[in-house]
Amino acid sequence: MKEGRSRSFxxxxxxxxxxxxxxxxxxxxxxxxSFQGPQGGLTFPMNGVSTFWIAKLFQGTGIVDLGxxxxxxxxxxxxxxxxxxxxxxxxxxxxxxxFSAQSILFYSAIASxxxxxxxxxxxxxxEFRIIDDLxxxxxxxxxxxxxxxxxxxxxxxxxxxxxxxxxxxxxIFNRFDPRLEEAARDLGATPWQTFRHVVLPIILPSVIGxxxxxxxxxxxxxxxxxxxxxxxxxxxxxxxxxxxxxxNPDIYALGTVISAVSFTVITLALGTIHMLxxxxxxxxxxxxxxxx
Amino acid sequence: xxxxxxxxxxxxxxxxxxTARAAKPTRLSxxxxxxxxxxPMMLVFxxxxxxxxxxxxxxxxxxxxxxxxxxxxxxxxxxDTFEGCIAQLPxxxxxxxxxxxxxxxxxxxxxxxxxIGFWVAYFLAFHVKSKTWQMGLSLLCTIPFWTSNVIRxxxxxxLLGRNGLVNSGLVKTGLINHPLEWLLFSEFSVVLALVxxxxxxxxxxxxxxxxxxxxxLIEAAYDAGATGFQTLVNVIxxxxxxxxxxxxxxxxxxxxxxxxxxxxxxxxQIAAAGKIIETRVNALQFPAAAANAVILLxxxxxxxxxxxxxxxxxxxx
Numbered sequence: 001m002k003e004g005r006s007r008s009f010x011x012x013x014x015x016x017x018x019x020x021x022x023x024x025x026x027x028x029x030x031x032x033x034s035f036q037g038p039q040g041g042l043t044f045p046m047n048g049v050s051t052f053w054i055a056k057l058f059q060g061t062g063i064v065d066l067g068x069x070x071x072x073x074x075x076x077x078x079x080x081x082x083x084x085x086x087x088x089x090x091x092x093x094x095x096x097x098x099f100s101a102q103s104i105l106f107y108s109a110i111a112s113x114x115x116x117x118x119x120x121x122x123x124x125x126x127e128f129r130i131i132d133d134l135x136x137x138x139x140x141x142x143x144x145x146x147x148x149x150x151x152x153x154x155x156x157x158x159x160x161x162x163x164x165x166x167x168x169x170x171x172i173f174n175r176f177d178p179r180l181e182e183a184a185r186d187l188g189a190t191p192w193q194t195f196r197h198v199v200l201p202i203i204l205p206s207v208i209g210x211x212x213x214x215x216x217x218x219x220x221x222x223x224x225x226x227x228x229x230x231x232x233x234x235x236x237x238x239x240x241x242x243x244x245x246x247x248n249p250d251i252y253a254l255g256t257v258i259s260a261v262s263f264t265v266i267t268l269a270l271g272t273i274h275m276l277x278x279x280x281x282x283x284x285x286x287x288x289x290x291x292x
Numbered sequence: 293x294x295x296x297x298x299x300x301x302x303x304x305x306x307x308x309x310x311t312a313r314a315a316k317p318t319r320l321s322x323x324x325x326x327x328x329x330x331x332p333m334m335l336v337f338x339x340x341x342x343x344x345x346x347x348x349x350x351x352x353x354x355x356x357x358x359x360x361x362x363x364x365x366x367x368x369x370x371x372d373t374f375e376g377c378i379a380q381l382p383x384x385x386x387x388x389x390x391x392x393x394x395x396x397x398x399x400x401x402x403x404x405x406x407x408i409g410f411w412v413a414y415f416l417a418f419h420v421k422s423k424t425w426q427m428g429l430s431l432l433c434t435i436p437f438w439t440s441n442v443i444r445x446x447x448x449x450x451l452l453g454r455n456g457l458v459n460s461g462l463v464k465t466g467l468i469n470h471p472l473e474w475l476l477f478s479e480f481s482v483v484l485a486l487v488x489x490x491x492x493x494x495x496x497x498x499x500x501x502x503x504x505x506x507x508x509l510i511e512a513a514y515d516a517g518a519t520g521f522q523t524l525v526n527v528i529x530x531x532x533x534x535x536x537x538x539x540x541x542x543x544x545x546x547x548x549x550x551x552x553x554x555x556x557x558x559x560x561q562i563a564a565a566g567k568i569i570e571t572r573v574n575a576l577q578f579p580a581a582a583a584n585a586v587i588l589l590x591x592x593x594x595x596x597x598x599x600x601x602x603x604x605x606x607x608x609x
Contacts, residue, residue, distance in 0.1 A: 008419075012415040013415065016415045023436050027439070027444060029457075044457055086332075091332075097322065099323055099326035108338075115589065116588060116589075118570065126351050127343060127347045162337070243446060244560065
């Protein structure tokens with residue numbers, strides 16, 4: 001840790017730059033290739049520049065109905081986002097004091113994160129098949145299936161997003177100063193008022209971060225959806241199906257459109273977080289900062 | 293539990309903290325409030341994770357025929373899986389070979405992601421001094437994680453394909469005469485894509501451990517005459533161990549269960565532990581799929597237990 005830049009700094013900076021290039025390089029390649037001319041193929045060089053393939057995507061002339069898959073993924077992503085935010089904030093609050101099932105919930109969340117997705121997905125699909133069989137044999141013989149986007153599909157996505165949400169809440173409350181709540185209570189605030197007017201505004205930037213995680217993880221989710229989504233496909237599943245059959249650049253065009261949604265959501269979320277932080281810095285009091 | 297904690301939880305409970313507003317005669321008890329707060333998440337895990345796991349274990353002992361499940365006790369899921377394993381000794385049977393292959397892939401991806409992840413985290417934690425730069429560069433590493441994995445796999449096709457950038461470049465420079473066939477839809481491309489997708493899971497926990505290291509410890513090591521290498525081995529690596537272990541658990545469990553990357557980047561030709569489960573499900577052989585899931589779960593659990601011996605995960609979060 002000497003003054004100035006050591007040689008190791010330059011070596012590692014180069015290494016880091018190479019890693020970033022490795023991360024982004026291939027992605028940028030397909031964004032560029034999705035603007036191939038109408039005669040263009042799957043690889044470089046570019047054969048003219050056009051929006052032909054992207055336009056083709058929106059005309060719905062492709063093999064599968066991508067518009068419907070797009071809407072399904074969007075709907076599921078938004079619901080997953082809302083449920084993840086609400087349940088994570090609530091559970092995060094619960095973890096600030098001891099309660100009986102604390103370690104069961106904690107280990108469930110960690111296990112849900114690291115048990116291979118295919119196993120969770122298979123389990124959910126078996127569960128719903130067995131429920132279906134029970135309904136068929138005891139209630140309604142003509143019953144089709146309880147599996148679907150917003151039943152088994154939603155559940156599968158939540159097993160992936162909720163652990164992340166909970167871990168982010170832990171990080172938030174590790175840094176949170178409980179004296180702020182004490183002060184609110186001393187001034188006569190009810191528990192709900194304390195949460196609504198003191199806790200929530202302070203943690204809001206990170207809560208938006210949880211929403212960002214919830215949406216993007218669901219929007220791109222594949223492994224858990226694979227067995228548990230039921231009859232209809234989400235956008236990533238359709239995209240995966242296309243990888244083995246497609247021989248022209250519309251697969252890149254689809255990739256570019258999906259990424260555009262991801263990047264829009266990321267930009268919106270990061271922008272809001274940045275704005276909220278700035279507002280907090282400008283308008284917030286210096287409470288909890290100490291006297292010096 | 294101290295009174296202070298109780299008071300935070302529910303001020304109405306502690307005599308003397310009553311405010312001017314009259315407290316309602318029946319206050320909810322703090323443990324009931326905790327249940328209300330944590331209950332919904334617990335229910336989701338119960339319904340969509342814990343019960344499904346139980347079903348996986350139960351169904352793995354059921355019987356099956358060509359098109360349906362038969363709820364009768366049977367070991368067929370397992371015997372079908374290990375078919376020929378004893379007869380073929382000393383040669384490995386299919387399932388043995390598949391697991392060996394999966395473990396090999398796992399080991400390669402683990403060593404490479406650990407190497408890259410460690411040095412990227414090291415650079416961010418120790419060489420980037422400004423907080424803003426640290427945030428910005430961490431974000432740069434995180435953003436791809438928020439985009440689609442399939443797209444990040446497909447992205448390799450224009451580079452590695454037979455007429456891709458790499459091959460045409462090599463042919464043009466005269467290094468090779470024919471395009472290399474092993475660049476895409478091979479073990480090489482599977483490992484490359486897995487490293488590309490999941491190094492992030494290594495960088496984040498290692499970085500978290502490293503930023504917590506007290507900088508004065510490193511200065512003390514230098515003052516005591518340690519070389520840079522000695523400081524790294526004796527100070528930084530031991531203190532970054534929790535992050536290394538957590539990152540390793542993530543990467544290993546992901547690769548062990550992966551079937552999508554191996555499928556797409558291996559051209560659906562490479563067998564792996566997760567891939568067997570998918571194949572069995574597609575053939576509607578649910579008990580066999582479940583039996584394979586139980587085996588995979590057991591092996592994954594074994595690896596995690598071995599690794600968490602080294603570090604207490606709960607303490608590190």
